[in-house]
Amino acid sequence: MFCATLQYMSRSLHVRLDDSSVAALSVIRNDGLSDSEAVRTALRESAARRRARASIVAEVRRLAADEQDREEMRIIREQMAELAPAGPAD
Numbered sequence: 001m002f003c004a005t006l007q008y009m010s011r012s013l014h015v016r017l018d019d020s021s022v023a024a025l026s027v028i029r030n031d032g033l034s035d036s037e038a039v040r041t042a043l044r045e046s047a048a049r050r051r052a053r054a055s056i057v058a059e060v061r062r063l064a065a066d067e068q069d070r071e072e073m074r075i076i077r078e079q080m081a082e083l084a085p086a087g088p089a090d
Helices: 019-029 035-064 067-083
Strands: none
Touching (some): 019 035
């Protein structure tokens, strides 16, 4: 019989925090997290925000390159301008 125990070895990271980073860590730790848990949480949240931002940027670029969509939006803007009430007379 062969038995093996596999264990994930986590990576250790040592950092020096400036004053604003210490304050930010304190905010995250207010939820009762340890320093390590707070840093892991902050990293995951930051990565999620960056992925979301990258996704939005990619969508904006795709839409900006879509000539048919841009033309449709131009027509809609013109139609909306025609429906808008007249401004005050100068």
